[in-house]
Amino acid sequence: MTIDHDMDTIRRQNSMATSRVNDPHFARALAAFTLSFRDIQSTTQNKRPNALSLSALANALSALRVHFHRDPPRPLWDRLADFTAAWPGLPPRSPSPIPVRVSAQVFEAFCQDMERPLAEYRATGVLANVWVVAGLGRDERRNAQVLAWFLDNHGNHGQDSLVLRTLLESLEGRLPAGFPRSSHFQRGYKTYVESCPDGDMTNRVDIEITSDDAFVFLELKIGAPERAGQLDRYYQLAKRRANGQAVGVLYITPGGKRREPVRSEERAHIVEISWADVAKALRRSATVLLVDHPVRHYLNQFATHINAL
Structure with a gap:
């Protein structure tokens, strides 16, 4: 899975690699990686690759990565421009809220059922506030x-x-x-x-x-x-x-x-x-x-x- 991921990365940066062909160090690293990868391909047609082949490919890939990481990252303002352009098309994080449907009949029945309990609760006097009545304000x-x-x-x-x-x-x-x-x-x-x-x-x-x-x-x-x-x-x-x-x-x-x-x-x-x-x-x-x-x-x-x- 790591090899496939790295190969995708190399393909996406193909134009960058082309600009580095004139660099002899990059050319040697690319040649070593290509030979190692072809060796793996020919080996896997009949059997699993041996440890030496995989190790050689990993070393060649590490040497090649150095050249791809030389360029500085894109400026923040460039990446921010890409983000703001893509933002309107991003899907919402959560689904749209489900509308609440209230039945007038059910609500009326609920209010009628609550009339007596509320009256009994009010009769206990717990809703009174002597300080409000006294007008402290x-x-x-x-x-x-x-x-x-x-x-x-x-x-x-x-x-x-x-x-x-x-x-x-x-x-x-x-x-x-x-x-x-x-x-x-x-x-x-x-x-x-x-x-x-x-x-x-x-x-x-x-x-x-x-x-x-x-x-x-x-x-x-x-x-x-x-x-x-x-x-x-x-x-x-x-x-x-x-x-x-x-x-x-x-x-x-x-x-x-x-x-x-x-x-x-x-x-x-x-x-x-x-x-x-x-x-x-x-x-x-x-x-x-x-x-x-x-x-x-x-x-x-x-x-x-x-x-x-």
Whole structure:
């Protein structure tokens, strides 16, 4: 099979071989190959060729190949032109899609059969979302109030620090070395909404979480733009507040990115996350609660709400 393939290659390049006849090295190689091939042809009329004949043919073919491989390959633009010319005539990779035929009668029967199950499912109340009904919308202050309630270990939801621990643990792989961990809040903490840590109303933090070992500022953005130097001021404020405590700023936006570049000194203390990241942490928190626990539903409903921000 290899001999036939090589012979086809030689035939396709016959014009190239003709141009090389004046090369004495090529002429000798071609003569050696021709003699070896004829020897094989005469031998195979009566019996199988011996190993010496095959070896001689292989050596002659190898010597001949060197001359055919001397020419450089065709330029890419030439081959690309051939491809674009042949492209319209290429067959499709997959057959044409089979048209879907819908029977109106079958679909009507399906809808009628689903009416009762859907009504029973709706009656369970699982489709309700108290946060949508409450009109949180894209209001940053209202959403901050609800998120702070979940994060508060003294909240009347009764889940202690479950949500804060889960949020920080879910971000573990993204938190720099100097950022507070869940272990910093094991001995309890306080949660403040719209806090002014230094008394300056221009430095109003959406959520502040403070313990003896650490404190975290949460800045929430939904539709409002990031004010110039806002996070830098929060970071500088955190540095001034720190008294051996670990400090950090969580910047929460729909896309999880800030507009201003993060300076090198801030990278250990400012972490950018998305509302979708928070939603994942809320859903993970809900999984530890009983299926019919009301707070489980509140967590999942708020996760659904903020995931769409």
